[in-house]
Amino acid sequence: MSPKSKRPQRSRRTSYIIAQYTVKEGTHRDVIKNIGAGGLYIRTTRKISEGQSIQLEFPLFRFDNTVVVSGKVVRTDSDGFAVAFDEPLDALESKNGRLPEIVHEINR
Numbered sequence: 001m002s003p004k005s006k007r008p009q010r011s012r013r014t015s016y017i018i019a020q021y022t023v024k025e026g027t028h029r030d031v032i033k034n035i036g037a038g039g040l041y042i043r044t045t046r047k048i049s050e051g052q053s054i055q056l057e058f059p060l061f062r063f064d065n066t067v068v069v070s071g072k073v074v075r076t077d078s079d080g081f082a083v084a085f086d087e088p089l090d091a092l093e094s095k096n097g098r099l100p101e102i103v104h105e106i107n108r
Helices: none
Strands: 012-023 026-036 039-043 053-062 065-077 080-085
Touching: 012 039
Parallel strands: none
Antiparallel strands: 012 026, 012 053, 026 039, 039 080, 053 065, 065 080
């Protein structure tokens, strides 16, 4: 069994949320492309090293309520990078097959 198949499968939701994050390359702001209880994907042209710790801050359900989470960069590609959270965001767990509503920058 590959390591990828050992990860719990969680639903993800398409998003357009600006996140601030800190990695060894510095502190940056880029767009979260999709998010779920276990992690997210950030679209960026920055070269972020895989395997490093990351601290993220972003609005999730309301623009005036910021979520702060930590995790690990688990995958990088030419369009961005994926993060697995250290602890799942329980508020994003699927309820009855549906994910809760989240904010989007286009609604600001």
